[in-house]
Amino acid sequence: MKGNVIKYDRDxxxxxxxxxxxxxxxxxxxxxxxxxxxxLDPDFHSKVKEGDxxxxxxxxxxxxxREHAPIALSHSGVKxxxxxxxxxxxxxxxxxxxxxxxxxxxxxxxxxxxxxDELDIDISTNEIKNLTKNESYKxxxxxxxxxxxxxxxxxxxxxxxLD
Amino acid sequence: MNIVExxxxxxxxxxxxxxxxxxxADVDKVMMHDVSxxxxxxxxxKLKKQGIAVDKLWDxxxxxxxxxxxxxxxxKLSAENIxxxxxxxxxxxxxxxxxxGMGQYGICxxxxxxxxxxxxxxxxVGGDSHTNTTGALGAFAVGLGHTDIAYVLLNGNIWFKVPxxxxxxxxxxxxxxxxxxxxxxxxxxxIGNDGGAYRTMQFGGxxxxxxxxxxxxTLCNMTTEAGAKNxxxxxxxxxxxxxxxxxxTNFNIVNGDxxxxxxxxxxxxxxxxxxxxxxxxxxxxxxxxSEAPSVELDKSYIGSCTGAKYEDLEAAAKVLKGRKVKIRTxxxxxxxxxxxxxMENGLLKIFLDAGVTVGPPTCGACCGAxxxxxxxxxxxxxxxxxxxxxxxxxxxxQTYLSSPMVAAASAVTGKITDPRDLI
Numbered sequence: 001m002k003g004n005v006i007k008y009d010r011d012x013x014x015x016x017x018x019x020x021x022x023x024x025x026x027x028x029x030x031x032x033x034x035x036x037x038x039x040l041d042p043d044f045h046s047k048v049k050e051g052d053x054x055x056x057x058x059x060x061x062x063x064x065x066r067e068h069a070p071i072a073l074s075h076s077g078v079k080x081x082x083x084x085x086x087x088x089x090x091x092x093x094x095x096x097x098x099x100x101x102x103x104x105x106x107x108x109x110x111x112x113x114x115x116x117d118e119l120d121i122d123i124s125t126n127e128i129k130n131l132t133k134n135e136s137y138k139x140x141x142x143x144x145x146x147x148x149x150x151x152x153x154x155x156x157x158x159x160x161x162l163d
Numbered sequence: 164m165n166i167v168e169x170x171x172x173x174x175x176x177x178x179x180x181x182x183x184x185x186x187x188a189d190v191d192k193v194m195m196h197d198v199s200x201x202x203x204x205x206x207x208x209k210l211k212k213q214g215i216a217v218d219k220l221w222d223x224x225x226x227x228x229x230x231x232x233x234x235x236x237x238x239k240l241s242a243e244n245i246x247x248x249x250x251x252x253x254x255x256x257x258x259x260x261x262x263x264g265m266g267q268y269g270i271c272x273x274x275x276x277x278x279x280x281x282x283x284x285x286x287x288v289g290g291d292s293h294t295n296t297t298g299a300l301g302a303f304a305v306g307l308g309h310t311d312i313a314y315v316l317l318n319g320n321i322w323f324k325v326p327x328x329x330x331x332x333x334x335x336x337x338x339x340x341x342x343x344x345x346x347x348x349x350x351x352x353x354i355g356n357d358g359g360a361y362r363t364m365q366f367g368g369x370x371x372x373x374x375x376x377x378x379x380x381t382l383c384n385m386t387t388e389a390g391a392k393n394x395x396x397x398x399x400x401x402x403x404x405x406x407x408x409x410x411x412t413n414f415n416i417v418n419g420d421x422x423x424x425x426x427x428x429x430x431x432x433x434x435x436x437x438x439x440x441x442x443x444x445x446x447x448x449x450x451x452x453s454e455a456p457s458v459e460l461d462k463s464y465i466g467s468c469t470g471a472k473y474e475d476l477e478a479a480a481k482v483l484k485g486r487k488v489k490i491r492t493x494x495x496x497x498x499x500x501x502x503x504x505x506m507e508n509g510l511l512k513i514f515l516d517a518g519v520t521v522g523p524p525t526c527g528a529c530c531g532a533x534x535x536x537x538x539x540x541x542x543x544x545x546x547x548x549x550x551x552x553x554x555x556x557x558x559x560x561q562t563y564l565s566s567p568m569v570a571a572a573s574a575v576t577g578k579i580t581d582p583r584d585l586i
């Protein structure tokens with residue numbers, strides 16, 4: 001999976017800046033996309049391209065349970081968020097709804113990757129290649145259940161082997 | 164096992180579970196509101212296109228619905244969402260739909276306890292991050308997104324990773340003028356806004372035993388602001404009495420075992436507690452009121468599931484009685500049942516005499532929806548739970564989070580004020 005990085009060099013990007021509360025009444029996915037990241041970066045909608053990745057610090061997606069947040073990012077074209085850590089509901093919504101991949105990275109990747117870098121991410125080997133800088137980093141592997149839900153294509157396609 | 168492990172073991176049909184186990188737990192109650200309900204409908208539309216049947220819910224009697232974020236309808240779009248929600252509950256046979264303008268209604272988390280919708284020992288999920296609130300009744304109460312709620316509505320269960328538990332022990336009774344809100348802000352300030360991430364935050368100790376159920380609800384509500392999966396208090400006689408007073412008597416209390424294990428224990432001394440605020444732009448950006456910055460406030464907002472329960476209004480009334488507000492002040496009781504008691508007991512008169520605007524139950528400006536949102540550069544003190552950039556309106560507005568007593572005292576002076584300086 002190849003794409004370019006939009007880097008926000010900060011922690012705690014919360015759901016209120018990803019999609020402000022006034023848009024919670026909106027359920028049209030394309031319209032939500034036009035307001036993605038509006039609380040932090042009003043230019044986001046004009047600069048984001050299909051297949052892009054967002055890179056950010058710790059606690060990405062903190063705050064509300066609004067599924068509007070991963071929906072707005074996913075329908076903007078974002079395929080993955082790379083962050084030092086994630087808030088739990090955002091993480092779960094991203095995976096269960098199959099909107100985008102929440103990828104936990106280490107400090108080396110966070111420091112090494114710059115805005116605009118092109119990456120090639122392989123979740124089967126947990127490897128992130130920085131094609132721009134010719135570096136590579138390891139992502140934190142998905143837990144077993146998360147890996148299975150991603151592989152299935154979302155919670156509704158996942159068939160748990162009940163014991 | 165601790166209380167959460169016992170509830171999850173019971174709900175997943177296992178004799179025991181431990182942190183990091185993944186379980187599919189049977190759900191006892193599920194809640195949607197005017198934001199998550201239409202969101203779930205969108206998921207149903209998507210599923211239909213994929214050939215997944217969505218014509219029947221697993222058990223409509225276990226589902227209940229609130230109208231709170233954009234009510235009374237803020238504009239055409241929110242009015243249409245209310246119509247969608249009403250059609251949804253009608254078509255799927257959901258009888259417990261609390262409609263505004265038709266008797267009891269209010270903020271979903273407030274209805275969960277005011278209307279006794281959730282019982283001790285329940286696995287309760289809601290399409291809202293502050294579903295954690297209801298853990299104060301001894302339930303495993305967790306917020307989920309639209310896809311997960313849709314999954315629960317159709318299947319009756321959902322996956323959870325069993326969380327490890329942080330135990331917060333409060334020693335001694337909180338002093339007068341210090342409220343549960345001050346304690347939870349202090350905790351979030353110490354552990355940080357991801358300090359409870361993926362974990363249970365459990366509260367106990369003599370200070371919690373002493374607390375009312377409503378105060379415990381405030382604590383559990385804001386575990387969300389520390390990133391927690393859920394908050395919980397072991398149910399005691401106070402919970403039993405509280406629920407009985409709401410007409411609920413048939414429930415199965417679950418308590419942790421004597422040898423329950425906790426990943427970490429934090430201790431707080433009530434005698435050392437003071438009124439606390441969280442400065443913009445994060446609930447963990449805390450300081451004691453005596454060290455608050457000297458800002459000119461534009462507004463005081465006493466509302467939300469966190470800060471407009473009956474005892475919150477009572478606390479505000481204690482401060483506002485016989486005084487006048489100096490800045491715009493709104494009080495929005497969190498449910499009609501609370502509004503009614505506030506009327507019967509003379510609180511509304513105190514508020515109106517003080518110059519306050521009293522509004523209807525709604526999430527309103529807490530989430531920047533309507534009913535008093537903030538303009539650019541406006542500064543507000545608020546009993547709500549979040550103060551991220553733009554949370555209550557313009558992205559360059561500012562919100563200070565406080566207890567109802569501090570918000571009321573600040574309304575009187577126009578500056579962030581310790582209630583002890585007024586009473």
